[in-house]
Amino acid sequence: MEDNYTGYDKIYRDIVMNIIEKGTIQDFSEVRAKYSDGSPAYTKFVQGVYFKVCPEDGIPILRSKRVFQKTPLIELEWIWQELSNDVTWLQERKCKVWNEWVNNKNTIGKAYGYQLGKKCRKIEEQDLKLNQVEYILYQLKKNPNSRRIMTSLWNIDDLDEMTLEPCVWATNWRVSNRILDLHVKQRSADMALGHPFNVYQYAILHRLIANHCDLELGTLHWCIDDAHIYDRHIDILKEQLSKPLPSCNPVIVLPEKFDSDGKKYSFFERKLSSVKLENYKHNGIYKYEIAE
Template identity: 45%
Template sequence: MGMADEIYGKLVTEILDEGIWDKDQNVRTTWSDCSPAYTKSLISKQMQFDNSEVPILTTKRVPWKSAIHELLWFYVKRTSDCSYLDENNVKIWKEWTNGQNNIGKAYGYQLGKPIMLKGQITNQVHNLVAELINNPASRRHVVSLWNIDDLDQMELYPCVWNNQWLVKQGTLHLVVNARSNDIGLGNPFNVFQYYVLQRMVAQVTGYKLGTLTLNLNDVHIYERHIDSLKEQIQRTPFLAPELWINPEIKNIDDFTINDFRLMNYEYHPSINMEIAI
């Protein structure tokens, strides 16, 4: 049984059993028919993976290539322009893409934005890699996507907004913080993506792979996802697959989709869940 399915199933069950409805509030999100997209949620839950296996769900198919493409768009391309996604037929951002075919000053823009640190122009990704190599004991290895000065120019405020990296005894640990996490659609993407990113950064910095922790502040299930998730968590999980990453890549900017292969990925059929906007 895959560890990701077990951890995910327990969290889904806890939200269904103990979650709090927001039907007393004027919620921002809506369905395509313009009706309110209500959620059942828990406050401040944590998912932790020891990374002894790939944390990807098998109780439904997770489109892993699209997940990696989005990750590469953020952390390697470092842009909010959606051309890269278009070229690779990734449509997950279509609902938030503006007339200029970008998502404003969000996500990749913040990662690629030039910053002055220690007298040199760099960006958050290059600075992270350099500091992990040169100053591993620091507790300041933080990447932030939440820039209050740019929020009104973002098509969507970042949900996963911050991550912190910690090096202990030659092992690289990653803590990911999310202000909001949609357990049905967003969470399976996020868990797998940040595992892949952790593998990438560990490879280019030379550290062993440590734990992956996700702190989820408002973790929720949309009302129209409840029946689908009840069905999903009743399925018997398969064994976790293996992820091959090209060991020849030593620079974070050199990764492409061709440097990743998910092997022996066995999964149950996809489950349709409507996107709340």
């Protein structure tokens, strides 16, 4: 292995190689997922993975392969700002990540943005009901030391009406000395495809909310229940992670905070898809077969 792996690149490589070298092979009799040719898609996995990315580690976007920066942010805008479950919105923006899981109404049922958009949190003193995103923004402003500034997509009353149960399912926003940490819970992580995409998404969301709430960026804490690699991904991952990394220091440019008259934009107006990533270099595209 080359020794120029640092920050998230090193974290990612260490997790992946640990799964390849020491992971448990899934019981073949319990394999649910299949490749497009109908073959069973078994995994190697480890349970209970935790890592953290500190501000000094930089933007957690892989250099060992290209992570498409626009598609993850379009998807997260759809969930966190549009508060939507309608896949038509994504398709109109050429984002195809949910095409395999739509129902006959072209939605994903009562999942993701639907859950965040529910008016479910009471603000008694104002006789208000806020959705989950409005609530965390309100609490970060009014009660930043709370240990209850959380979102959850795992609503047991609605799970049967979701086309796919949420993978990244919970966030916990913690403030100490005006520094905002973000804790993310992920029940299941496809390490070749979905996980790098998810970490980049939530790192950008973390930065936007910290900036919007006039807080300093803190640490991103990430917990995975089941981190896995599909069998057909193993050799490609070994190749991807055997190459030295290009030298770069990616930076992001957030959407404007104020309009031309000095009025502050709302969080929902500062579109995640407008975030720009600069000075990003990578080792090119690696294609991984999707298992469903």
